[in-house]
Amino acid sequence: MYSFKNDYSEGAHPRIIEALTKTNMEQTVGYGLDEYCEKAKKRIQDIIGDKKADIHFFVGGTQTNQTAIAAFLKPYQAAVSADTGHINVHETGAIEATGHKVVTCRARDGKLTPVLIDKIIREHTDEHMVQPKLVYISNSTELGTVYNKEELTAISMYCKEHDLYLYMDGARLAAALASGKTDLTFCDIANLTDAFYIGGTKNGALFGEALAILNDTLKKDFRFMIKRQGGMLAKGRLLGIQFLELFTNDLYLELASHADQLSMKLKDGLIKKGYQFVSDSYTNMQFPIMSNETIKRLKKDFLFEEIESLDEENTVIRLVTSFATKEEAVEHFIKKL
Template identity: 50%
Template sequence: MTQYQFSFRDDYSEGCHPAILRALQETTLVQQIGYGNDAYSIAAKNLIAAMMPGSNADIHFVSGGTQANLIVISAALRSFESVVSAQTGHINGHEAGAVEASGHRVEVVPVSDGKLDVSLISPLLRQVGNPSSTQPKMLYISNTTELGTVYNKHELAALSDFCRTHGWYLFLDGARLPSALAVDGNDLTLADIAELTDVFTIGGTKNGGLLGEAVVITHPRLKDGFIYHLKQNGALLAKGRVLGLQFRELFQDGLIVKLAADANERAMGIARAIEKLGYPFVVPPCSNQLFPVLPNRVIARLAAKYLFHTWQQVDGQHAAVRLVTSWATPVAACTQFIADLTDLTAAGQ
């Protein structure tokens, strides 16, 4: 097996924040009611709800992002209804056809920056009322997107208005939502997202937790019977306390956003160095995912020391790679990566 110095492949390679381990150890012998009715889950839900005053949201904890996406979408849609996603969306290319396996089509829309807008999704209205076509009923977006880009309040409000005008549900996948909330210049709050969407998730797996996603439902129809969909799909854990305790710790004193801000800061330090070296990006960097375009020879040399994804080939001599930082990424690892990239760049000039 190839030895590497550090992994920039993803933001879930580490275990979890030490506060979670301490809490798990301190409470392990305390008896609790099962299936999410434990004191820790209730406390976590109250902490999240406090950030969305007046939303009257239902909050559930599940083990992972694919599970959350599958259950939300399959619970919301009838058999002939479909979900609209960016081509880069997680439900399209990264979940082994989980949504399609539930009997629902994913309507794919090409995008350049990972984000959908009204002009891109409006053509799908031509399918409405045609009995030969699936009927779009839900818009699925991610924040941050799979390309690390972020929706602002104006953009989300426009999508929300479109969905409400045409009777669609708006579902925001928040596997990296804390990163989006921590982006410099972000103007969205959790309360805004609760107001503008019908259902959204908050990721724990990629934001300092061992595992887990919070599903936040504001639309009354989507709330109805959702607990049964969780049970049918194996998502209602007997030891729901394990999920609830993690989210209690992550939402105490805003820890989850602080961890995301640390991840973003590490990434932006690398991004500034890459820009200084003259390399372009697939999309302008702003969060903890970076997509620089590098020469193939540089990529090959970096891959001898670091793990990362080669995202797409740009031309015969260059490819885009994905570099991801986490809450636990050491500054020293970022500094060394920058130094190695600088040396390789100089050697090729």
Template identity: 50%
Template sequence: KHMVKPRLVFISNSTEIGSIYKKKELEELSSFCKKNGLFLYLDGARLGSALTSQENDLTLSELSKLVDIFYIGGTKNGALLGEAIIINNNKLKENFRFHLKQKGALLSKGRVIGIQFLELFKDDLFFELGKHANLMASKLAEGIKKSGYKFLTKPVSNQIFPILPNKLIEKLNKRYGFYGWSKIDDKKSAIRLVTSWATKEEFVDKFISELK
């Protein structure tokens, strides 16, 4: 009685550490939520990368049937801004537009955002952009691996987490923008590198050359 009652499970795909949910994992999580009266929400900010990962075995259609609500991220996959919210559970649809307006999230020109998604899903552009981001990350990860460095997590999406010497990180930080993720020991740390739909191959090659 003195605790907040759990009502929703929140996950991201891809996750904050670059991993992705496999079909079996999402099915088990979905089943658990249904049995325990919980809503399952999926943050799809990086869904383009997750669904085009070489290790992915989920389709967008399959994913949509396993969660109550999710969104397709546009901002991180080629759109100027905006996300497309998909509500599968009818219990969550009631008064949704009212809540949008009440919270100050209803745009007067919302159709402008919608047009972006119409274009993104023409000729599989959304997935092609995700594939490009993953391809650049894969090349970057391979170059880092060949340079003799390991990773905090297995690279499977457009976010990779190499473990590098602190002195090398200081050098790279003067030329590139990235996030220091976690300290491994007194001499090494993990950093977070993210590629995108706009990452050029020559930039990846340049970064790899700096590791030597």
């Protein structure tokens, strides 16, 4: 039984484990104020090209989204999201738990555009409605699609004109950047957003997300929010050590590249056998449509998620590759189609 269920089925890349083992018995101060975290923060500032960026480490993505959005918004303000957005669907109301509405629109391929955002902004006219203030996008999206520089620039410009924050959920940012289908760089993203996070959990770390806050007005007292939301790791260095390793010798993009390539191999195999897809993904998730019969057969050898029943006979499934996915497994899957 091989799992294409998600990109967090295994532990961490061996280099991460080694780094943790090597430093294990050292004494450091707690809560992310240690030297490893400091170094990792500087490394990330260099990579994103903003030495003034505030970097904060979190254990998981929902926690990152929840803490950041709750910190950035005033109580009556709302986040704008595609209806497929992770904060809208798969976080059990974690944003609403902090008192904020998520306002949504239907979005092609899971991607927002200035036109979609503008419709929402125009509808919210006065104090009887929430005030949309933060635009939430995922990159790569929940459907595996990616933003290119022109698209992100357009959203960024719209946000600046309308005094909105632009926040990027980068749980699978590595997969986007390594896909070869975007001209965006870390530096571009830092230039175009107010805050974004670099996902580690879904790209080879045991756990960990690195939030970069670029907008100066959002930086103050942020550590109070982390603690208040229950997100401050006692042995905070575990996050610093992991990100330091991920950003040594380009390991971060290398791992994503591996995942993306095997995902494309899956895609090619599926295309050759005539399967259709819900979205045109070049990252580490594929969403083919399969007959329920085929699904039943494949489930004897593979784990994967069924996303949506299309009709009585066909279902969308999700296949996810990761830093740890084995080429043989992909080949085996294609053979079994």
